[in-house]
Amino acid sequence: MTFAMAIGTEYYLALSALLFAIGAGGLLVRRNPLIMFMCIELMLNAANLAFVSFGKEMSDLGGQMSVLFVLVVAAAEVVIGLAIVVAVMRRRPKASIDEVSVLRG
Amino acid sequence: MEAITFFIAALIAIAGACGVVLLKNPVHAALSLVATLFGVAIHFINLEAYFLAAVQVIVYAGAIVILFLFVIMLLGVDRAENMESDPIIGQRQLAILAIAGLLILGIFIGVAFSGEVTGVPxxxxxxxxxxxxxxxxxxxxxxxxxxxxxxxxxxxxxxxxxxxxxxxxxxxxxxxxxxxxxxxxxxxKSELDPIPVVEPPVWMRNSEEEIELTHNEDQEEPIGEIVDPFPEDLSNDELEVNGE
Incomplete structure (x- = not known):
C-alpha cells in the first residue's frame, strides 16, 4: 500500500471539526474550570488549523495572520480567565464550576 | 510522505484531545493538551506555516500550559474530579448526544454541498x-x-x-x-469575608440520597438549616487525593 495519496484541505477541515467537537463536548461535560479552559484552547486550536489550511488553499497570508491574532487573544483570555479562577477558588476551594453560581444576583 | 505525517500528527492530536476531556487529573489533562498542541504544530509545518509552528510550540506549550500548571499547583486542585455525580441530571449524556448530532449534521451538510474546496476565491x-x-x-x-x-x-x-x-x-x-x-x-488589606454557602436549587442537587436526606422526616433537622451539597467527608472518600 502506497502513501502517495494527496492530503487535501478536506482532511484538515475534518480533523479541525473533530478537534472542535471534542473540545466543545469536553466544555459541556467537565466541571473543573481549568479543564474547561483547556477545552476552550482545544477549540481555538481547531479554528487555527482551519484558518491555516484555508490560507494554504487560497495561497493567502490572511489565514496565518488571523492565527497570530487568535494566539494573542487566546493568551490574554487565558490570563484573565485563570485570574478569575484563582480569585474565586481561593475563597471556595472546591474545584467545581458550580461554585461560580454564587455570582448569580 | 505528507500523508504519513498527516495521519501520525492527527492521531497525536486526537489522542491528546481525548485525554484532555477524559482524564480526571488536571495535571494529566494539561500534559495531554501539550500533545494536542504539538500535533497541531506538526500540521502547521505540513501546511508550510513554519513561523506559526514555532509560535505554537513556544507560546502555547511553553507559556499557556505552564500557566495552567502553575494555577493547578497554586490552587492545589490536582485531585481527581468526581465524574459519577451529575450536578444537573442527564446533562452529560445530553451534551455528548448534542455534540455527536452536530458533528453528523455537519458531515451531512458537507456532503450536501459536495465538500469541494476549489481554491478560487x-x-x-x-x-x-x-x-x-x-x-x-x-x-x-x-x-x-x-x-x-x-x-x-x-x-x-x-x-x-x-x-x-x-x-x-x-x-x-x-x-x-x-x-x-x-x-x-x-x-x-482586610481579609475578605468568605462567600456564604448558598443552598442550591432543587434541580441542581445531584444524587438521590441527598434528596432522600432532605425529604427524610425521621431525621430531626431543623427546618431551614443549610444542607451542604458537597459534604466534605463524602468527597474525600470518593475522590482520589493525588500525592498521598
Whole structure:
C-alpha cells in the first residue's frame, strides 16, 4: 500500500471539526474550570488549523495572520480567565464550576 | 510522505484531545493538551506555516500550559474530579448526544454541498480586496507566496497598513490582560469575608440520597438549616487525593 495519496484541505477541515467537537463536548461535560479552559484552547486550536489550511488553499497570508491574532487573544483570555479562577477558588476551594453560581444576583 | 505525517500528527492530536476531556487529573489533562498542541504544530509545518509552528510550540506549550500548571499547583486542585455525580441530571449524556448530532449534521451538510474546496476565491472577495484600498503593495498578499518566503511575508504584512492597527490593538489587549490579572488576584488589606454557602436549587442537587436526606422526616433537622451539597467527608472518600 502506497502513501502517495494527496492530503487535501478536506482532511484538515475534518480533523479541525473533530478537534472542535471534542473540545466543545469536553466544555459541556467537565466541571473543573481549568479543564474547561483547556477545552476552550482545544477549540481555538481547531479554528487555527482551519484558518491555516484555508490560507494554504487560497495561497493567502490572511489565514496565518488571523492565527497570530487568535494566539494573542487566546493568551490574554487565558490570563484573565485563570485570574478569575484563582480569585474565586481561593475563597471556595472546591474545584467545581458550580461554585461560580454564587455570582448569580 | 505528507500523508504519513498527516495521519501520525492527527492521531497525536486526537489522542491528546481525548485525554484532555477524559482524564480526571488536571495535571494529566494539561500534559495531554501539550500533545494536542504539538500535533497541531506538526500540521502547521505540513501546511508550510513554519513561523506559526514555532509560535505554537513556544507560546502555547511553553507559556499557556505552564500557566495552567502553575494555577493547578497554586490552587492545589490536582485531585481527581468526581465524574459519577451529575450536578444537573442527564446533562452529560445530553451534551455528548448534542455534540455527536452536530458533528453528523455537519458531515451531512458537507456532503450536501459536495465538500469541494476549489481554491478560487469568489469574485466579490477579489473585488472587495482590490478595490477597498486595504491591500498592501498592489495586492502582493494575494499572489502566490513561495513557502520559503513565508516568514518574511508575515513580518511585512504584520506591519503593513492592513494589519498594523490590529497589531496595536492586541498590544493594548495584552497590557489590559496583565493589569487585569494583577488587579483580580491582588489581596486586599482586610481579609475578605468568605462567600456564604448558598443552598442550591432543587434541580441542581445531584444524587438521590441527598434528596432522600432532605425529604427524610425521621431525621430531626431543623427546618431551614443549610444542607451542604458537597459534604466534605463524602468527597474525600470518593475522590482520589493525588500525592498521598
Amino acid at each position: 469568489p469574485i466579490e472577495a477579489q473585488q472587495s480586496t482590490f478595490e477597498g484600498g486595504l491591500a498592501i503593495d498592489n495586492g502582493a498578499l494575494f499572489d502566490k507566496v513561495p513557502p520559503k518566503e513565508n516568514i518574511k511575508e508575515i513580518g511585512r504584512a504584520l506591519f503593513s497598513t492592513r494589519y498594523v492597527f490590529a497589531l496595536e490593538i492586541t498590544a493594548l489587549l495584552l497590557t489590559i490582560g496583565v493589569v487585569g490579572a494583577v488587579v483580580l488576584t491582588r489581596k486586599t
